[in-house]
Amino acid sequence: MNLERSRQLFEAAKQVIPGGVNSPVRAFRSVSVNPPFIREGKGSRIIDVDDNSYIDYVGSWGPLILGHSHPEVVCALKEAINRGTSYGAPTEIETELARMVCEAVPSVEMVRMVNSGTEATMSALRLARGYTGRDMIVKFEGNYHGHSDSLLIKAGSGALTHGVPDSPGVPADIAQNTLTANFNDIAGMKEIFQKYGEQIAAVIVEPIAGNMGVVPASQEFMDFLRIITTKYGTLLIFDEVMTGFRVSYHGAQSLYGIQPDITCFGKIIGGGLPVGAYGGKREIMSMMSPAGPIYQAGTLSGNPLAMAAGLITLRILRDNPCIYTELEEKSKLLAEGLRENAMKLGIAASLNRVGSMLCMFFTSQQVVDYHTAISSDTRIFARYFEEMLKRGIYLAPSQFEAAFVSAAHRKEDIIFTIEQSYEALKTIL
């Protein structure tokens, strides 16, 4: 496999960008492979600068549920860009997208657009703290909510992959207000609330964690979170940056039948452009400036290009519910094929999947939390990853990330992936 041009571009990037990338996970460090530099994407495939073509299961880390360069998304963007790129003034399309989010997710009566998932969760915490008048928050080990100070503690995703789940640079007096708990552990939560309940502003959770691999919360755990937070006057924040509009049009909360107080979005609602959002009950959201006293702002928030890409993406998803049925079928086929391959070859593997989010962990344990996730053999993952890449399958370059199936993946892509996975697994025996 020739990656020469990518190698040259990576060397050049490293001269002027720390680590050569604008987000650590893109550097492929934990798998010891140079990252291909991508030239273009179409449907289920991306093509790198050396002309290698890959079936893509990263999908820009989740936003591209319709695949690359979806014609209707491209067309909406072209129309929007012809009118201008940004005005820093209200536009009709912001209300349209906000209305669509509120209609899709009943717990959300009002929503504020921001520019990233990080901004969404950071602002949601400020809102929870301002609303409750409390400082402490609870997050779960291995959950990732972006890189704001309060949340970059025992974090998943690149922080976990690169061994810095507690980043230097986070002031100790901010970190002390973040309590960390074990995911899916009701007893642990009881203890925390018995000790600090009256001081906790919010519990933030990825209902289906996608940043320590894919690890769904149990129904009992989520029910318990709703009960205990209500009892103590603590706000429950669902981070649906990854799961929102992915596991269902109505979010992970519809699968659990739970209404959080605040929900954070990102990824899919921007259709591949930079977007985040946070929303919730009118009474809570009305605390945000200028309606209320809690400040949060953004020069490019509600940017018309991002709104246009997000709006068309949600419209397509809303008007074609068969997309979710097909995603389920294709993802099930993929998960079963991968699991069967590992079984046939006697390789210890545990596969978690919810809808079109999935992850194969190289461990014999059932993965239910951070501790079982890190029982995976990351060296085996690295070899598997490299073999898959060589065979034209582009997975996330870390054991602790999700694979995403998109509407653009065809059954042939899935079958080819399963076949290649068998060959890749054979080489690591």
Ligand SMILES: Cc1ncc(COP(=O)(O)O)c(C=O)c1O
């Ligand atoms: C669940 C979750 N929350 C928050 C974020 C942060 O989003 P962003 O990278 O857009 O800042 C991510 C992804 O990075 C995520 O997966």
Ligand SMILES: N[C@H](C=O)CCC(=O)O
């Ligand atoms: N796991 C992260 C988001 O979901 C990966 C994206 C990034 O950090 O660049």
